[in-house]
Each structure stands twice: as C-alpha cells, then as structure tokens.
Amino acid sequence: MPAVGCARTGWQNREMTTAGPQRTPRRSGSLQPVELAQASVMAALCAAIAIIAVVVPFAAGLSLLGTVPMGLLAYRYRLRVLITATVAGGLVAFLIAGMGGFMTVVNCAYIGGLTGIVKRRGRGTPTVVASSLVAGAAFGVFAVAALTVLSRLRHLIFDSMTANVDGVAAIMARVPQLEGAAERLKADFATALHYWPILLFAIGVGTILWVSLVGWWALSRVMTRLVGVPDVHKLETPIGDGPIAPVPLQLLDVRFRYPSSPKDALGPVSMTVQPGEHVAVTGANGSGKTTLMLVLSGREPTAGTVQRPGAVGLGRTGGTAVVMQHPESQVLGTRVADDVVWGLPPGTSIDVDRLLGEVGLDGFGERDTGGLSGGELQRLAVAGALAREPALLIADEVTSMVDQDGREGLMSVLSGLTRRHRTALVHITHYNDEAEAADRTVTLSGNGASADNVAGPEMVETAEVPVASTAPDRPAGRPVLELRGVGHVYGYDTPWAKTALSGIDFSVHEGDGVLIHGLNGSGKSTLAWIMAGLTVPTVGECLLDGAPVSEQVGGVAISFQAARLQLMRSHVALEIASSAGFSMYDQAKVTEALNTVGLDPTLASRRIDQLSGGQMRRVVLAGLLARSPRALILDEPLAGLDAASARGLLRLLEDLRRRRGLTVVVISHDFAGLEDLCPRTLHLQDGELAAAPTNAGGLP
Incomplete structure (x- = not known):
C-alpha cells in the first residue's frame, strides 16, 4: 500500500528560500486517510488499555497509560481526530467492559487531549489549571443538573455515601479518643448533604483539577521525550484540491535541511522527470536519496524551486505513489487482497488477482499479511502502488528485501510501467544492473547531483547463487x-x-x-x-x-x-x-x-x-x-x-x-x-x- 503522510503538498511553481523549520498548517474539512489511520490505531490502543484496567483486578492504575496515545493525537493532529478516536475507542471499550471501560477512554482522552493541546501551543501549568477549572465547573454544573432531574438516582447515591460515612464513623467510635470525632463526622456530613448542589459542584471542580494536574505532571514528561523524536521521514499529503498532475517535474537548485540540523541533507539538486521516463537515483548512504524521495513526493524544500503542472496527488489515483524501503510501515490490511485496495475511493474496480500475479504473489489474496516474509511484503507494497495507476511512481530500494528471482520480476514490472502506462518511474537503488536498466541516472554525492550517468560511487554488484556446500576445514568438536x-x-x-x-x-x-x-x-x-x-x-x-x-x-x-x-x-x-x-x-x-x-x-x-x-x-x-x-x-x-x-x-x-x-x-x-x-x-x-x-x- 502506498504510504500517505500527514501534512502539506499540492503546491506548485513555488520557491522556498528560508532554512528554518516550519509548522504544519492546520487542516480543515473531512478527515484525511492518514488521520483516520492514526485515529483508529490510537483508539484501539487506548481501548485495549482501558479494557485491561477495568477487567483485570487491581489494574486501574494502568489506565494512565491510555493518556499517551490520546496525548500524541492531540499534539500532532486536529481536535476532530482526537474526538474520532475517543468515540471509536469508547464504543469498543463499552461493548467489552461496559460503562467503566467507556468512561476510562473518555478520561484518557480528556487528560491526553488537554496535555497535547497545551504542549502544542507552547503553554504550561497555569493554562492547565485554568482549563481544568473551566472543565471542572462544567462537569459540576452538569452533575448538579442531572441529579436535580434524576431524584431517585440522587437519593440512591446519597444513601450509599451516608452508609459509607456511617461505617467509617462506627469504626472511629470503637476508639475511645475518637468517639466525639465520629459524631461530628456524621453531623457534618448530614449538613453537607443539605447543601448538596454546592458539595457536588466543589467535588467536580476539585476532582477534575486534581486529575488534570496529575495527568499533566506525568504525561507531559512522557510527551517531552516522544515529541523530541524527529518525525523527519514522513510523507505529506496535499491540501490543495486542484487537478492532479505530478509530471513533468523539474527541480532547480533544490536544497533540504531537517529542523535543528546544522547542514543540508540534500542539495543543491537540479533534475527533471518526464512522463514515461525511468530515472535511477544512486549515491552512498547519507547522500540524500530518501530526502530526495520526500521532495519528489511533495515535501517543500528548504530552498530552490520545484515545478510541476498540477498537484502531487500523493496516494491518489493517477497521482504519485511511493514504495518505501521497509514495507512493514506500508502494509495496513490484515488480508493481502484487502491491503491492495486499502484507501482507494469506494466503488473503484481493481483486478486484485492480476496485480498480485504481476508482482509474484499469485494466489496470495486470502493470505494473512502477518505471515508474509520481508520480500513478500515488499511485493505487496508494490501491488498496492500499482492499484492507483500512478503518473509518478517513486521506488526507494524496493528490491533490497527480495530474492534475485523476485528482483528481476519486480524490475520487469516496474520498467514495464513506463512503456504500458506512461508512468514515470524514479527508482532509488544501490545495484548496478538496476541503474543500468534506467533511461537516465542521477547520482547524489551529498552536496549536489550529477546527471546522465556521470561516474558516481561504487555500486553493489550482484553475484551468482552460491552452491550449497560444507567447507572441508569446518571446526571439529561439539557444536554450538x-x-x-x-x-x-x-x-x-x-x-x-x-x-x-x-x-x-x-x-x-x-x-x-x-x-x-x-x-x-x-x-x-x-x-x-x-x-x-x-x-x-x-x-x-x-x-x-x-x-x-x-x-x-x-x-x-x-x-x-x-x-x-x-x-x-x-x-x-x-x-x-x-x-x-x-x-x-x-x-x-x-x-x-x-x-x-x-x-x-x-x-x-x-x-x-x-x-x-x-x-x-x-x-x-x-x-x-x-x-x-x-x-x-x-x-x-x-x-x-x-x-x-x-x-x-x-x-x-x-x-x-x-x-x-x-x-x-x-x-x-x-x-x-x-x-x-x-x-x-x-x-x-x-x-x-x-x-x-x-x-x-x-x-x-
């Protein structure tokens, strides 16, 4: 499945000259595929934690862990993503663990959401206190109003609270020095119940404030470490709704520098990609090949100009598809056939069996993706990319986990795209024979690019399959x-x-x-x-x-x-x-x-x-x-x-x-x-x- 990222692309003919990090603009409108994916994964994680916390004896403290996924959602995405995850996770938890599971998810969403939003906006404890007082007041008013209407429930709750207080007073009365204190406790509680709206409101405000501060204290430290992990290699989806036309593509003196990095990871690079062209990108590790993939798939460069006639269309039919080096991050379906069509618009007609046959997975449609090898996962990722009939396909080391027979088959499929469908192919590779099969080669050196097969770094040579053998000088003695x-x-x-x-x-x-x-x-x-x-x-x-x-x-x-x-x-x-x-x-x-x-x-x-x-x-x-x-x-x-x-x-x-x-x-x-x-x-x-x-x- 072609990966879909989470911020902005869809720009065209734009020149970037600033070098500092830029915050992703907040989206509007319906949820994007990546937002739905993140919400579903985080909701499932929070629901699982909530169910364990409710069902397993003495495990209530584990519910605090559920605030972490919700906090990350609130920090990195829109509020509606958090709400979607809360509704989904809450329903799952309710169906399995009842109202206790549902309320645990809601509590995790509140604490995590508050912490994530406050962190994202760069605020601190005073903001948490102010927000908690407002939330506590709202909760207190709601509780008072509800118990005013539901009088029978109010009497039941008060009877239960009175029984608990009487029990505590009875224990205290057995101690000679605490007899008076026991009577005062019963009398004071009876007086407090007389003014129950004030008591309930105060309990609501105090509880929410206490829970919020404890959650902020614990979760903010976790999030400080998590948000410090740079998410530098994510793909970014376009915001624009213009026509999709990723090629012909031209890069002019493009540079890219990751946030907080002292030097450029890419550039300056100037290159073109024409419709139906097969371009190989080579270079040593660290020369910027993966960064170039990000720029080609829509990430804005730090400097230079990227020109294309329309929107990138990342992950959309007829747009740009990306197959990354590690296929585990791209396979989302539990069944092979489901993963091929995951994310496609409803009603799209796809011959899944033909696509699987093209990439060497004939008959795998009903297989569980969890049981596939690394090479089989790579082939599945390619099949998911082809299902979108992309105008631009970017393949980042797609043959690195595939055996030699499969390598030849995959290259035959990818190369055929440029002839049969006029799909432009940008193939990032270390293998000499794969680079030689391309129309042109762009070699990255870490401080620029040289095009049209200019001599670059030493390429990886392919070797014949070795003969199964046992060396005559094998060590004797007891085996390890x-x-x-x-x-x-x-x-x-x-x-x-x-x-x-x-x-x-x-x-x-x-x-x-x-x-x-x-x-x-x-x-x-x-x-x-x-x-x-x-x-x-x-x-x-x-x-x-x-x-x-x-x-x-x-x-x-x-x-x-x-x-x-x-x-x-x-x-x-x-x-x-x-x-x-x-x-x-x-x-x-x-x-x-x-x-x-x-x-x-x-x-x-x-x-x-x-x-x-x-x-x-x-x-x-x-x-x-x-x-x-x-x-x-x-x-x-x-x-x-x-x-x-x-x-x-x-x-x-x-x-x-x-x-x-x-x-x-x-x-x-x-x-x-x-x-x-x-x-x-x-x-x-x-x-x-x-x-x-x-x-x-x-x-x-």
Whole structure:
C-alpha cells in the first residue's frame, strides 16, 4: 500500500528560500486517510488499555497509560481526530467492559487531549489549571443538573455515601479518643448533604483539577521525550484540491535541511522527470536519496524551486505513489487482497488477482499479511502502488528485501510501467544492473547531483547463487548450535495451518560461518527465530550447547532485517548499554563496544535518528556483541547498504570471526563478498534443506 503522510503538498511553481523549520498548517474539512489511520490505531490502543484496567483486578492504575496515545493525537493532529478516536475507542471499550471501560477512554482522552493541546501551543501549568477549572465547573454544573432531574438516582447515591460515612464513623467510635470525632463526622456530613448542589459542584471542580494536574505532571514528561523524536521521514499529503498532475517535474537548485540540523541533507539538486521516463537515483548512504524521495513526493524544500503542472496527488489515483524501503510501515490490511485496495475511493474496480500475479504473489489474496516474509511484503507494497495507476511512481530500494528471482520480476514490472502506462518511474537503488536498466541516472554525492550517468560511487554488484556446500576445514568438536529434525507449522492444528519448515538437520560449530539463502517465503526468517530461541519449533529440537535454545534466550543474538526497528532507545550510548545490560554511564564499556564495530566513540552521545543506515546496523551489532553471545545471526545484514558500507561491515565481521572465534549465521539474498565470512552455504527450498543450482542451472 502506498504510504500517505500527514501534512502539506499540492503546491506548485513555488520557491522556498528560508532554512528554518516550519509548522504544519492546520487542516480543515473531512478527515484525511492518514488521520483516520492514526485515529483508529490510537483508539484501539487506548481501548485495549482501558479494557485491561477495568477487567483485570487491581489494574486501574494502568489506565494512565491510555493518556499517551490520546496525548500524541492531540499534539500532532486536529481536535476532530482526537474526538474520532475517543468515540471509536469508547464504543469498543463499552461493548467489552461496559460503562467503566467507556468512561476510562473518555478520561484518557480528556487528560491526553488537554496535555497535547497545551504542549502544542507552547503553554504550561497555569493554562492547565485554568482549563481544568473551566472543565471542572462544567462537569459540576452538569452533575448538579442531572441529579436535580434524576431524584431517585440522587437519593440512591446519597444513601450509599451516608452508609459509607456511617461505617467509617462506627469504626472511629470503637476508639475511645475518637468517639466525639465520629459524631461530628456524621453531623457534618448530614449538613453537607443539605447543601448538596454546592458539595457536588466543589467535588467536580476539585476532582477534575486534581486529575488534570496529575495527568499533566506525568504525561507531559512522557510527551517531552516522544515529541523530541524527529518525525523527519514522513510523507505529506496535499491540501490543495486542484487537478492532479505530478509530471513533468523539474527541480532547480533544490536544497533540504531537517529542523535543528546544522547542514543540508540534500542539495543543491537540479533534475527533471518526464512522463514515461525511468530515472535511477544512486549515491552512498547519507547522500540524500530518501530526502530526495520526500521532495519528489511533495515535501517543500528548504530552498530552490520545484515545478510541476498540477498537484502531487500523493496516494491518489493517477497521482504519485511511493514504495518505501521497509514495507512493514506500508502494509495496513490484515488480508493481502484487502491491503491492495486499502484507501482507494469506494466503488473503484481493481483486478486484485492480476496485480498480485504481476508482482509474484499469485494466489496470495486470502493470505494473512502477518505471515508474509520481508520480500513478500515488499511485493505487496508494490501491488498496492500499482492499484492507483500512478503518473509518478517513486521506488526507494524496493528490491533490497527480495530474492534475485523476485528482483528481476519486480524490475520487469516496474520498467514495464513506463512503456504500458506512461508512468514515470524514479527508482532509488544501490545495484548496478538496476541503474543500468534506467533511461537516465542521477547520482547524489551529498552536496549536489550529477546527471546522465556521470561516474558516481561504487555500486553493489550482484553475484551468482552460491552452491550449497560444507567447507572441508569446518571446526571439529561439539557444536554450538544443533538442529535435529526441526519443523515448524504456523497455525498448527487449525484449518489455517501452514508448514514453514520441515526436517531441518545441521550443526554450527565454534567460529563457524554459515550462509543460509533461498527464495522469499522459503522459511529463512522462521529458521532464524528458532535458532535465536524466539520461536519453539513444532517438531524437533534446536540446542545451544546441548540444551534447548528457547530456554537460553539471549545466548544467541539476532540482528533483524530492519536495523531501525531494533533500536529502542533515543541515544547510542543508552541503546548499547540497554542491549548489553550495563550502565550507560560506564563510558569505558560503551567506548569498547563502539570500537569493536569500528564506530567513533564520539557517536555515543548521538541520537539514533541522526545515524545513517550503516551506522544503525553497527550500533545494533555493538549492543549484541557486548553481551558476548555464543552465536550471532544476521538477517539480511547488507540490505539497503551501499557498496562501501557493505564491504566495511563484512570486513568487520570477518575480523571478529577470525580474531574472537565469533560464530556467525548469515541469512541473505546478496552474496557478493560473503565467501570469506561464510565458508559454508545452506540452501532452503520450500522449508527444506536442498542443493542450490549451479551457475549452469544444474545441481552440484
């Protein structure tokens, strides 16, 4: 599904000369797709928290967590987005947990909404107090008016309150020194009930004020950290309602600088994109390729001129579609066929089966998207983009998670668009053969662009599928990892059961290097999770030093395909320390961990979001290696890396394997340069170990 962002585009022939950050203008009108998506996700999260808080005994305090998603909605979006989320979450909570669940969602929305709006407007505690007094007064007046009309309910509530007070007074009367105080309590309460409207109004104001201040104190600190995380790579939807015409497109001396950054992330860049043209964009990591994608899809540049005949039409039929590097962020439907048409106008006729067949997902329409591999998710994202028949398709490293057969198929589909539909294609890539297939190449160097195939950085070379083999010098002795008859079935013993692995037998010894490869969906990631102890196989066993690895989670470290999704902390030092289990203030250990992976120790204070893709992968490795794992599993470690970064990472891993005896298992679609790191090669086919085809197409 093409991603849709959340602010402004739709501008044309506009020159930007300012360099400072700009606040997104507030929208008017109906909710945008991204606002609906955000409201639904946050409503579901708040409703789930509210239900747990009501249903689980002694869990009422968890309801405070529900203020966080509502606070973020209020801070980043319009009030009507918060109201929509409140209504949706409240109804879900009411249906499952009754009135208690509904009121919990409403309370979370009030506290979160108040905090988010006050934060967004740059106000502080005095504003919270003033707003709380107004809200408390309104609540008090409403309560008094309601109980005035509902006299029976009023008497029931008062009888209950009186019984509670009498009970407290009875306990106090058993203490000789408190007999008088007990009588005064009963008398004073009876007097207060005589003036019940004043009492109820005061309780309403006091309660709302207290809850608001406590919520502000707790939530504002959470939001200060959350809003400090830069959302720099989001796409932005257009505000204008003019005709959609994203091409022909021309950039003249365009620059872009992210807020609070000391230097430009892109530019100056001058380039054109004509209808039906295939343009490849290349460059090293950090040269501004993803930033260029944002500008082409509608984000306003810091300086320079962007000219197009009409609106960007991001995510709209006939407009601009974007397929990003990590497909997990673009797949929204739970069923493959639903995800292809998600967000399209009602009544749109789409041949879903044909689109899925084009991208190599024939017969996947009824599959659950949660069970797709990384490459299959990438193909699904492309299918969702094609469903919009875009005039401009921007593909950002779309083949990085796809096997070589699928890579050729996807490139054939994308290239065919420029011939069959006159769709302009801008393809960001590191692969030399993909760049050569384009009509023109634009190379980014980090301080500008050179066009028309001017020599640029070294490109990633593709290599032949290696032959499945066992190195003759494999270390002898007891293995570190041992898999015996391992098989795994998703949805076991259900009508939706799907076999992912079957009859897997192999061993990994100390200091061994093993490459595991196979087509998308062959079971590689499932095998990686089993070897890391994160998944228990349905049949067979996976042993680490002779004991089940699932009982020794952490003994085998795993680096996921998308390094950014594995980095959970805000700063490098905190991330490494948290992963390795020592204090972030132990500078010696942090420095040692950074040196181990070849990173400058000065990066310890750097924010995670300020790192390049290669640096993020190394930070993940630094944290994992600092735990001294028995083995290290790397799932697609070269995806998205330029040639220099990939070569440096492989050199580092080879050195660690030889010098420290590190046991390495690599799962990859990219084979160039892996010979020294992984002398052994295993080939997965349909969930089973098999011999890989030779270069001539036969069997070894």
